[in-house]
Amino acid sequence: MNIKFQFNYLLLMCLFLTMSCDVKKTEIASASNSEIDLNTKIDSVLALLTLEEKVAMCHAQSKFSTKGVERLGIPEIWMADGPHGVRAEISWDDWAYAGWTNDSITAFPALTCLAATFNPQLSSQFGYSLGEEARYRKKDVLLGPGVNIYRTPLNGRNFEYMGEDPFLASTMVVPYIKGVQKNGVAACVKHYALNNQEHWRNIINVEVSDRALHEIYLPAFKAAVEEANVWALMGAYNKYNGQFTTHHDILTNKILKSDWNYDGVVISDWSSAHSTEEAALNGLDLEMGTGTDGLGTTTLNHYDQYYLASPFLEKLKSGDIAESVIDDKVRRILRLMYRTNMSTNRPLGRANNKEHHNVARKVATEGMVLLKNDANFFPIKDTEGLTIAVIGENATRSMTAGGGSSELKPKFEISPLEGIKARYKNATILHSMGYETGSSEYNRVNPPRLNADSLKIEAIKIAQKADVVLFVGGLNKSHLQDCEGDDRQQYALPFGQEALLEDLQKVNDNIGFVLVTGNAIEMNWLSRVKGVLQTWYLGSMAGHAIADVISGDVNPSGKLPFSFPVKLEDNAAHHFGETSYPGDGVNQYYKEDILVGYRWHDTKNIKPLFAFGYGMSYTEFELSNILLDKTSYSKEGTIEISCAVSNIGDKSGSEVVQVYIGKANSKIERALKELKGFTKVTLEKGAKKTVSISVPISKLRFYDESISDWNFEEGQYEIYIGNSSDNITKTISVTIE
Ligand code: BGC
Numbered sequence: 001m002n003i004k005f006q007f008n009y010l011l012l013m014c015l016f017l018t019m020s021c022d023v024k025k026t027e028i029a030s031a032s033n034s035e036i037d038l039n040t041k042i043d044s045v046l047a048l049l050t051l052e053e054k055v056a057m058c059h060a061q062s063k064f065s066t067k068g069v070e071r072l073g074i075p076e077i078w079m080a081d082g083p084h085g086v087r088a089e090i091s092w093d094d095w096a097y098a099g100w101t102n103d104s105i106t107a108f109p110a111l112t113c114l115a116a117t118f119n120p121q122l123s124s125q126f127g128y129s130l131g132e133e134a135r136y137r138k139k140d141v142l143l144g145p146g147v148n149i150y151r152t153p154l155n156g157r158n159f160e161y162m163g164e165d166p167f168l169a170s171t172m173v174v175p176y177i178k179g180v181q182k183n184g185v186a187a188c189v190k191h192y193a194l195n196n197q198e199h200w201r202n203i204i205n206v207e208v209s210d211r212a213l214h215e216i217y218l219p220a221f222k223a224a225v226e227e228a229n230v231w232a233l234m235g236a237y238n239k240y241n242g243q244f245t246t247h248h249d250i251l252t253n254k255i256l257k258s259d260w261n262y263d264g265v266v267i268s269d270w271s272s273a274h275s276t277e278e279a280a281l282n283g284l285d286l287e288m289g290t291g292t293d294g295l296g297t298t299t300l301n302h303y304d305q306y307y308l309a310s311p312f313l314e315k316l317k318s319g320d321i322a323e324s325v326i327d328d329k330v331r332r333i334l335r336l337m338y339r340t341n342m343s344t345n346r347p348l349g350r351a352n353n354k355e356h357h358n359v360a361r362k363v364a365t366e367g368m369v370l371l372k373n374d375a376n377f378f379p380i381k382d383t384e385g386l387t388i389a390v391i392g393e394n395a396t397r398s399m400t401a402g403g404g405s406s407e408l409k410p411k412f413e414i415s416p417l418e419g420i421k422a423r424y425k426n427a428t429i430l431h432s433m434g435y436e437t438g439s440s441e442y443n444r445v446n447p448p449r450l451n452a453d454s455l456k457i458e459a460i461k462i463a464q465k466a467d468v469v470l471f472v473g474g475l476n477k478s479h480l481q482d483c484e485g486d487d488r489q490q491y492a493l494p495f496g497q498e499a500l501l502e503d504l505q506k507v508n509d510n511i512g513f514v515l516v517t518g519n520a521i522e523m524n525w526l527s528r529v530k531g532v533l534q535t536w537y538l539g540s541m542a543g544h545a546i547a548d549v550i551s552g553d554v555n556p557s558g559k560l561p562f563s564f565p566v567k568l569e570d571n572a573a574h575h576f577g578e579t580s581y582p583g584d585g586v587n588q589y590y591k592e593d594i595l596v597g598y599r600w601h602d603t604k605n606i607k608p609l610f611a612f613g614y615g616m617s618y619t620e621f622e623l624s625n626i627l628l629d630k631t632s633y634s635k636e637g638t639i640e641i642s643c644a645v646s647n648i649g650d651k652s653g654s655e656v657v658q659v660y661i662g663k664a665n666s667k668i669e670r671a672l673k674e675l676k677g678f679t680k681v682t683l684e685k686g687a688k689k690t691v692s693i694s695v696p697i698s699k700l701r702f703y704d705e706s707i708s709d710w711n712f713e714e715g716q717y718e719i720y721i722g723n724s725s726d727n728i729t730k731t732i733s734v735t736i737e
Contacts, residue, residue, distance in 0.1 A: 042334045046327060048072060054330045055313045059287040059306040062092040063270075066286060066333075075341045077333070079188070079267075079288075081405045083144030083160050084108045084539060086133045086351075088409035097409075105133050106356040107400045107410035107539030111145060112518050113367035115162035115172050115561035116536065116615070118656045119680050123172045126363055127179025127187070129356045135183040135349025140340040141232050141267070143188045143405070145176050147220035148236075150562040151196040151596055152573045152581050154487040156480070159518020159537055160406050163561025164597030164612060166216055167675045167699075170223035177228035184346030186336055189224040190234035191269055193217055193251055199487040199582045202272075205239035208590040214703035214710075216596050222260055231264045231339050235284065237272045243282075246272040252283030265332045270405075276307040280321050284308065285329040352411050357541055364538040364545030366654075369558040370531075370616040377512050377531035379552025379618060380468060386427040389466035390417050391434040391459045391504065392473035392497070394516040399537045402440025402477030404484025410540045416472045416514060419543020423551050430466060434459035434504075435495050440478040443485050456500060463508040470550070471504070471529070473497045474516040482518040482537070487582065491522045491568040501525050514546060520564040523609055534560070555618045557654035557680070559724065563598050564610040572600035598725040599671035611726035613658050613675070619649030619685060623657065623729040626721050632735040635712055639695045639734065643721055647683035654682040659693050660720040661700060663713060664733070668702060673720050676700070697736060712736075 046054075053069050061067040061076070068076040081087040085107040089098040106129070108114075114126055127145075134142040146157070150164040162169035173189065180187040194206040194217055208217065224230040233256070235246030245251055246268045256262045270289025273279045279287060287308040304310050315321040340346070350356075370378065380388065395417040400408040414422075421429050433455050438446030463469050473493070475481045480489055492498065504511060505528045512531035515521075526532070533556070538545050548554040565571045572592030573581040580591045595603055598612035622645070629640040643657050657680075660673035677693040697712075704711035714737050722728035 038335065038338055041338065042331050045072075045074070045334055046330055049330065051316060051323070051326070052313065054326050055309060055316070057333050058285065058308040058312070058326065058329050060289065060303055063090050063095070063289070075337065077140045077337065077341065078138060079141040079143055080134060080137065080139045081143045083146050083406055084110045085130070085400070085406075085408040085410065086137050086139060086142065087405070087407065103137065104409045104411040105137070105351055106360055107408045107413060108360045109364045109367055109539050110159045110406070110518055110537040111162050112159050112561060113536035113538060113558075114176070114363055115168060116367040116369055116558040117363060117680075118168070118559050118678055119366055120171055120175045122363055122366060124175035124179045125359045127176035128182055129179075129359045131180035131183035131185045131187075132347070132349045133351040133356065134180070134185045135347060136351040137349075139185060141186045141188050141336070142180055143190065143234065145173055145187065146190050147173050147224065148191055148195050149217055149220070149596060151590075152487075152571060153491060153520040153565070153568070154489075154581070155196060155519070156198040156483045156485065156487045157404070158562075159403070159482045162220065164563065165561070165675050166219035168561055168678075169220035170227075171678075173220050174223050174228040177224055177230045181229075181231060181339075182347075183349055184340050184343050186231035186264070186340050187228075188232035188234050188267060189221060189230050191236035192221055192233050192256070193236060193245055194240050195236035195238050195245070197487055197582055198485055200585060201237040203239075203585070204583050205242055205587045206590065207241065207587055209593050210705045210708065211703045212590055212593045212596075215594050218255070225256065225260045225262045231336050232267055233262070233264060234267050234269055235272050237269055244272065244274050244278070247275065247278040247282035247284040249282050257283055263332065263335060265336045273307045276311040276315060277321075279307045280312055280315065280325050285332050360539050361541040361545050361548070364541055365548045365554040367536060367558045368545070368549050368556050369534040369560055369614075370556040371515075371534050371610055371614075372526065372529070372532040373616055374530040377510075378533065378550060380512075380550055382424045382426045382551060384426045386468070387430060387466045388420070388424065388427055388468045388470055389430045389432070389462040389508070390420060390470045390472060391432050391463060392471050392514075393433050393436055393495070394474055394476065394514075395431065395472035396433070397476060399477055399516065399542065400539060402483060404442060406484070407477070408539070413540050414543035416516075416543045416546045419545070419547040420470070420550065422544065423547035423553075430462040432459040432462045434471075434500050435473075435497060437476060437478065437495050440476065440483070442483075443479055445479050452496065456503060459500065460503055460507055463504045466508060467510065469504055469508050469511040470514055471501060471511055472514040472516065475519065475521065476516075477537070488519065493521055493523075493525065498525050501528050514550070520562060522567060523564070526609070534558070552618060552651075555651050555653035556615065557617060557656070559613050559615040559656050560610055561612070563601055563608040563612045565601070566607070566609045570601070570606050570608065572596060575600075594669070595671060599674065602672040602725065608726070611724050613656070613724035614726065615656075615724070617649070617653045617655065619647055619651040619653040621653070621655040621683075621723065622646045622648050623721065623723065625690070626730040626732070628719065628732055628734060630734070632737065633697055634737060635697055635714070637697050639697065639719065640692060641677070641695070641719065641721060642690055642692045644688055644690045645681050645683060646688040647685050650685050652682070652684045654680055655723060656680045657691055657693065658722055658724065659695060660722075660725065660728070661695065662718045662720065663700075664716045664718055666713060668713070670702070673718070673725070675725070700736070
């Protein structure tokens with residue numbers, strides 16, 4: 001059923017065309033999107049559809065597909081999760097895996113890692129490769145990327161998103177989407193909007209200022225629509241201003257479809273629709289997943305009961321809802337089809353090929369962030385006689401299993417231990433788990449099975465024998481860790497790892513921490529270790545990529561896409577207590593307003609443990625000769641910044657030059673500075689290069705609630721240039737009139 005052959009479709013279409021007479025035949029048959037106006041083609045198909053057929057196209061027929069129109073050869077639409085790999089086939093009616101044997105794929109690194117590369121070209125390769133895999137798996141819509149802003153380190157789904165800064169997320173998401181869509185597969189940007197926590201996600205009502213909404217939470221969605229021309233967008237579970245976001249008058253009708261002129265399809269999250277009237281009138285086009293609680297209790301034929309199924313049909317027939325309402329939805333769905341499964345020039349896609357593995361490895365190596373490196377702990381040379389003790393459950397645990405809808409079934413997944421063993425041919429590698437946690441299962445915490453004391457004793461034993469301890473720990477993809485469905489319950493390192501580290505340090509103080517998380521964590525233990533490498537969730541090539549960086553084959557160049565506060569209360573959302581996060585079970589108030597992430601740390605002078613944009617290298621860079629093209633600008637102008645970057649260390653490497661801008665003496669509340677530009681440059685040792693970064697002054701506007709529009713404040717601005725939000729090499733004042 002879900003195998004759709006382009007040729008069959010075309011054949012059917014041609015057959016149909018020879019039989020029907022009043023249709024604009026050639027227009028439908030020759031679906032070459034460029035030649036004939038797409039809207040004319042869409043209208044001619046729309047005219048052939050009965051009301052029942054139109055309604056059937058607006059809701060699911062199975063967990064991940066929608067009905068086509070058999071008699072006309074209009075195909076079904078097939079979708080798959082998710083942001084960093086194409087999920088395995090799911091059963092028709094429930095969440096169980098279908099058990100196919102041809103659905104394993106390349107697991108790419110999760111999006112926090114992609115964001116940490118600060119490399120838009122790499123994001124394009126990531127999107128293109130992922131799109132190829134989706135195409136090969138015969139998917140029309142890929143349910144990703146996710147661009148919800150990182151507001152709290154406790155959000156279980158942060159690992160699926162692109163960090164705390166709207167400019168970074170926007171810059172990285174656009175090439176990803178374009179890359180996916182080059183394959184004739186729709187990207188589906190999610191979750192629109194304000195789904196910034198998993199706890200109470202189905203019920204919580206978010207109250208946020210218009211300014212924070214427009215300046216912080218919407219820009220990445222806006223860029224996806226306006227710059228990447230994304231073909232699909234997914235609503236969210238939560239409410240905003242008292243209305244469910246999936247069918248929201250302001251978010252969808254006004255902002256998305258009117259202000260941004262979005263011409264794609266709005267898809268519900270799985271079971272996020274709640275009313276026929278609102279779904280019909282507030283811009284939802286395609287309803288998915290309703291009637292399941294996520295645990296597979298769907299009843300037979302439930303699809304007919306969807307809000308956009310029989311109840312919708314009845315209202316259309318009675319005239320309560322105008323036919324123009326469904327026509328708009330079907331037009332959008334047909335447009336998506338002409339872009340995907342009804343397009344005649346769609347590439348074939350491919351999966352599990354060398355090039356995709358290379359892209360996955362490149363993103364993984366470029367995204368890892370070196371946080372601490374006392375006495376050049378890293379890189380570790382592979383020398384005869386050296387003994388490395390690899391300790392920690394994450395050295396061998398699969399990180400593609402678990403996590404919720406982004407769970408993957410990769411063809412292979414190189415664990416950190418395997419990668420290290422493959423790379424280190426001369427050194428002796430010892431291994432012990434040190435601690436153990438239960439298997440990852442959605443919505444459930446499974447207890448560990450092994451004896452904690454024995455594991456610890458084993459680990460201490462090998463640490464004693466080793467020259468170097470590599471502790472591979474952090475979080476994992478289990479419920480209440482980095483996982484969909486709920487949030488973390490503590491900021492601290494879980495599973496007794498802190499105590500284990502303390503015991504290990506007593507016998508061997510040459511410890512480096514390979515930190516596997518998708519979130520910031522508390523680091524009371526930081527002084528116990530000499531090095532910390534933040535590795536994220538890296539997918540199929542995880543172990544090889546980790547070994548690349550640990551060994552020095554690749555020089556780390558990742559930068560943090562979000563701040564690591566010292567303690568939870570230092571994070572803006574948590575500073576304001578429970579009404580701000582997680583709310584009272586009904587409402588929550590984003591009291592920090594626009595001061596999210598580093599904007600808060602900077603403005604309130606609360607030093608983070610590791611700042612946004614921070615990341616070390618094995619070499620050293622110097623920024624010099626930092627110049628602007630002018631000292632004063634007009635509002636229509638562009639600030640041109642140039643900066644010389646020198647690699648003054650003894651290894652080749654890459655550095656990210658970052659430009660932040662702030663308004664001095666502003667009349668309104670402002671963050672001290674905001675990221676407005678960056679560029680990554682690769683330099684051989686001893687090399688020097690001048691880079692330039694342009695910032696259009698229109699990007700310095702603020703959202704003015706008094707006029708419900710963007711506005712500009714003239715006067716003095718400060719331009720901060722550096723290599724992290726807390727390491728500014730030079731600040732230059734300019735005037736803008
Ligand atoms: C998630 C979405 C996902 C969908 C389908 C939902 O629970 O929030 O991100 O795409 O399920 O698996």
